[in-house]
Amino acid sequence: MNAATDGLLAACESALAGVRQARQAFTPGLSLRETGTVAQVVTGIARVSGLPGAGQDELLLFPGDLYGMAFNLDEDGIGVVLLGDHAGVRVGDRVRRTGRVMDIAVGDGLLGRVLDPLGRPLDGGAAIDTGQRLPIERPAASIMDRAPVGIPLQSGLKVVDALIPIGRGQRELVVGDRQTGKTSIAIDTILNQRGQDVLCIYCAIGQRASSVARVVANLREHGAMEYTVVVVAAGSDAPGLVYIAPYAATSIAEHFMEAGRDVLIVYDDLTQHARAYRELSLLLRRPPGREAFPGDIFYIHSRLLERATHLSDERGGGSLTALPIIETEAQDISAYIPTNLISITDGQIYLSPSLFELGVLPAIDVGKSVSRVGSKAQRPSYRAVTGDLKLAYAQFEELENFARFGTRLDDGTRRIIDHGERIRACLKQPELAPVGVPAQIAVLLALSQRLFDPLPLAQMAQAERAVRDAAAMIPAALCRRFESDHKLADAERDAVIALARQALAGFAPTGQDPKASAP
Ligand code: ATP
Ligand code: MG
Numbered sequence: 001m002n003a004a005t006d007g008l009l010a011a012c013e014s015a016l017a018g019v020r021q022a023r024q025a026f027t028p029g030l031s032l033r034e035t036g037t038v039a040q041v042v043t044g045i046a047r048v049s050g051l052p053g054a055g056q057d058e059l060l061l062f063p064g065d066l067y068g069m070a071f072n073l074d075e076d077g078i079g080v081v082l083l084g085d086h087a088g089v090r091v092g093d094r095v096r097r098t099g100r101v102m103d104i105a106v107g108d109g110l111l112g113r114v115l116d117p118l119g120r121p122l123d124g125g126a127a128i129d130t131g132q133r134l135p136i137e138r139p140a141a142s143i144m145d146r147a148p149v150g151i152p153l154q155s156g157l158k159v160v161d162a163l164i165p166i167g168r169g170q171r172e173l174v175v176g177d178r179q180t181g182k183t184s185i186a187i188d189t190i191l192n193q194r195g196q197d198v199l200c201i202y203c204a205i206g207q208r209a210s211s212v213a214r215v216v217a218n219l220r221e222h223g224a225m226e227y228t229v230v231v232v233a234a235g236s237d238a239p240g241l242v243y244i245a246p247y248a249a250t251s252i253a254e255h256f257m258e259a260g261r262d263v264l265i266v267y268d269d270l271t272q273h274a275r276a277y278r279e280l281s282l283l284l285r286r287p288p289g290r291e292a293f294p295g296d297i298f299y300i301h302s303r304l305l306e307r308a309t310h311l312s313d314e315r316g317g318g319s320l321t322a323l324p325i326i327e328t329e330a331q332d333i334s335a336y337i338p339t340n341l342i343s344i345t346d347g348q349i350y351l352s353p354s355l356f357e358l359g360v361l362p363a364i365d366v367g368k369s370v371s372r373v374g375s376k377a378q379r380p381s382y383r384a385v386t387g388d389l390k391l392a393y394a395q396f397e398e399l400e401n402f403a404r405f406g407t408r409l410d411d412g413t414r415r416i417i418d419h420g421e422r423i424r425a426c427l428k429q430p431e432l433a434p435v436g437v438p439a440q441i442a443v444l445l446a447l448s449q450r451l452f453d454p455l456p457l458a459q460m461a462q463a464e465r466a467v468r469d470a471a472a473m474i475p476a477a478l479c480r481r482f483e484s485d486h487k488l489a490d491a492e493r494d495a496v497i498a499l500a501r502q503a504l505a506g507f508a509p510t511g512q513d514p515k516a517s518a519p
Contacts, residue, residue, distance in 0.1 A: 038062070038093040039077060041086055044239040045283040048095045049077040057137065061096045064088045067118070068095075069102055069240065072284050079284040081240040083118060103133045104248045106255035111199070114216055114230040117241050117248040122232055123216075134255055136247040140306035147312040149346075149373045152382075153264065153321050156192025156434020157185065157362060159427040162386045162444055163393070164349055164369045167377030168198075168262050169310025169319035173341050175326045175333060176351025181362050182325045184431040185349065186266040187215060188362075189323065191222050192434035193264060199256050200228040201265040203249035206235045206242045206272025218432060235272065242276035250307050253320050260316035265308065269325035270301060274337045291336045302344050333368075347371040361428060366390075367397055380487040385444040389423060396420020415453075422452040425460035435468065438479045442471035445493065446500035454509035463507050470503035471496075 036051035046068060054060065058070045060080055066088065072079030082089065083102075105119045107130030114123040117136075121128055149167035166172050166189075174182050190200045202219070204212045212232050219225050229252055233245035246267050253263045267273070274297055281294035289295050301324075308322035326341050331353065333342065342348055347370045356363035378386070395416050403409060403417050426443055429435065435443075446452060446467050455463050478492055 034097045036060075036078070036095045036097075038089060038091055038095060041089045041091065042283055044082055044086060044280060046080045046082055046086065046089055046095075047077050048080050051078055051095065051097060054078055054097055057101050059098045059100055059102055061098055062089055063093050067098075067102075069244070071280070072286070081243065081280055081284075082238055083240045083244065084238055086238065101135050101137065102244060102248075103135045104251055105130045105132065106134045106252050107132045110229045110252060111227060112225045112229075114232060116237075117231060117233050117245040119248075132255070134251040136244055136251050138251060138254065138307070140303070141309050141311060141315070145312055145315045147310050147317070149310050149319075149377050151262075151319075152374065152377045152379060153189075153198065153262075154192055154196065154437060155185070155189040156436070157188055158429055158435055158440050158443065159362060159364050159366065160185070160189075160349065161437075161440055162382065162427070163366050163390055164347065164364070164371045165374040165378040165382070166321065166323075166371060167310075167374040168321050169308065170347070170371070170373050170377075171305050171308050171322040171324065171345040172371060172374065173324055173326060173345040173348040174351070175328060175338055175342070175348050176363070177328055177331055177353045180351040180353050180356050181431070182327070182351055183211070183215065183268055185351075185362055185364075186268060186323050186325060187218055188431060188434050190219065190228060190264065190266065191224050191432065193227065194222075194224060198227070198262045198264055199253075200224070201231065201249050201253045201263065202228060203231045203246050203265065203267050205233055205245050205267060205269060206237075206276060207232075207268060209234050209236070222432065239276040239279045242272065243280060246270070246273055246304055250304060250320075254307060257311065257318035257320045258316060260318045262319045262321075264321045264323065267304075267322065267324040269327055270341060271327040271337060274301070293336060297337070298340050298344075301340060305344050346373045360424060361430070366393055379483060380485065381441055381482045382444070384487060384493075385441070385448045388448055389444065392416070392419055393423050396423065419450060419453055421457055422455075422460060423447055425457060426452065426464050428461075436471075437482050438474045439468040439471040441482050442474065442496055442500055443467050445496050446504070449497055449500075451497075451500055451504055455504070455507050456509075459507050463504055466503040466507070467500045470499045473499060 034051055034053055036048045038046050039049045040047040054070045056070060056073060060068045060070060062068055067083045068080035070078050071081045105128050109130040113121060113125060113128060115121055115128060119128055149169045151168045153166045153168045154161055155166060174185055176182050190202060193200055216230055219228055231245055231249040233242040249265060253265045256263045277300055278293050282288060286294045305322055305324060308320040310319040311317060324341060326338050328338055350365045350368040351363045352365040355365060399413055399417055426447055443464060452463060474496060481492060
């Protein structure tokens with residue numbers, strides 16, 4: 001025999017020895033595994049027979065690592081919601097029980113990431129494993145564990161912070177027709193949390209991939225991804241994934257809240273969520289009710305939004321503020337899903353397409369918007385100026401329609417309309433440009449002192465900008481007072497008003513030539 005054959009024999013011997021060793025080390029054990037069979041598959045749904053022990057909401061494993069959730073437990077089988085593409089599932093496929101409910105990775109490792117509701121990365125980054133997981137469906141905090149909403153959550157939008165303030169732990173609905181700036185309001189609020197010690201979750205539900213990509217790009221560009229987690233179930237995903245997305249996102253948020261952090265969560269949008277649930281329910285042959293939605297449609301949203309709260313100090317004092325978004329059709333806020341959500345939440349921001357067309361952006365209709373708890377959390381420095389503002393603006397909105405007919409107006413009415421037009425001009429704001437507290441207070445104080453009233457409307461944009469720029473000169477100690485629980489002293493108010501007056505000195509009052517008034 002030659003040397004090559006010797007070598008081969010020796011290699012075979014050592015491999016055999018390895019196999020022998022492995023066989024000795026192996027102790028056979030019995031593991032009981034319940035398996036069922038796929039009896040029927042339709043879009044997003046499978047019927048499985050032969051799993052009598054499966055529990056409600058239990059995760060079932062299909063071939064190809066596809067998970068499903070046991071949704072309908074009937075005597076002759078189970079209706080399963082598939083959490084992925086149904087195309088690979090065939091009748092007769094084996095289905096295994098997992099003995100657990102759907103859960104998701106939670107923790108600081110998620111910040112800056114974009115993931116799907118199953119916790120799989122969508123940003124091309126490494127697989128996500130934070131070492132901690134929470135079920136996606138969890139009971140909300142009990143009444144005794146909750147504390148009143150007492151700290152404002154600044155949105156950076158003048159009109160919201162002044163007239164419809166939001167508190168940490170509040171649920172504020174953003175409602176409006178399509179393309180009225182709903183997502184922009186939520187994104188601006190996230191951008192404004194930079195440096196505020198508030199973590200943010202943006203949950204895209206059934207949105208177009210292009211709009212989600214735009215949101216993520218905006219968040220990245222403005223440095224907001226550092227403190228944000230994005231959970232995405234796109235419109236093209238399985239309805240099961242779309243349905244579980246907000247629950248998964250809420251568990252991620254709750255983990256932070258229970259660690260004592262302040263968290264903001266945006267659900268964009270719950271109309272798509274309701275539609276996905278309707279689709280699943282109809283496919284599962286649950287009886288349809290109003291607008292073909294199933295009977296428990298109110299419950300799926302209330303149990304989601306009840307999880308947003310402000311925890312008591314004994315539970316760590318964290319908070320979860322929710323901004324659910326709802327899309328209306330032809331401004332019908334009395335449709336089924338919008339009325340449900342309005343009754344569940346603590347107020348709504350209503351976006352009007354007619355204001356949007358007029359270029360009043362953000363297109364918030366102040367008359368139809370309300371914040372039921374946030375106004376109690378508003379800082380005294382704001383409250384001192386916004387009371388009058390709200391009244392003046394409401395009066396203006398009422399009279400505005402008369403003015404449109406070219407009716408002759410008496411001086412008093414004219415003054416109210418002029419002032420209202422300037423309030424509206426001051427509350428306009430471009431997107432992706434949140435305004436800080438000192439600049440907001442300076443503009444609001446200038447408005448309440450009617451410093452803008454003599455200026456022509458055409459100059460309002462520059463005048464408002466000048467007052468905001470002047471706010472940079474407000475001393476840091478005074479800026480801190482704005483955010484404290486103390487009322488502003490008269491001298492402090494006067495100092496800010498003097499700054500605003502100075503900034504407006506270069507603008508010409510109506511009917512005067514700017515050059516003539518310059519010194
Ligand atoms: P959809 O119904 O498609 O979800 P939406 O209601 O979420 O739309 P956005 O996508 O936020 O609306 O905004 C619609 C358009 O209005 C966008 O092109 C956006 O750039 C513009 N827009 C929104 N807010 C402002 C603003 N304050 N200033 C200028 N443009 C704005
Ligand atoms: Mg949107």
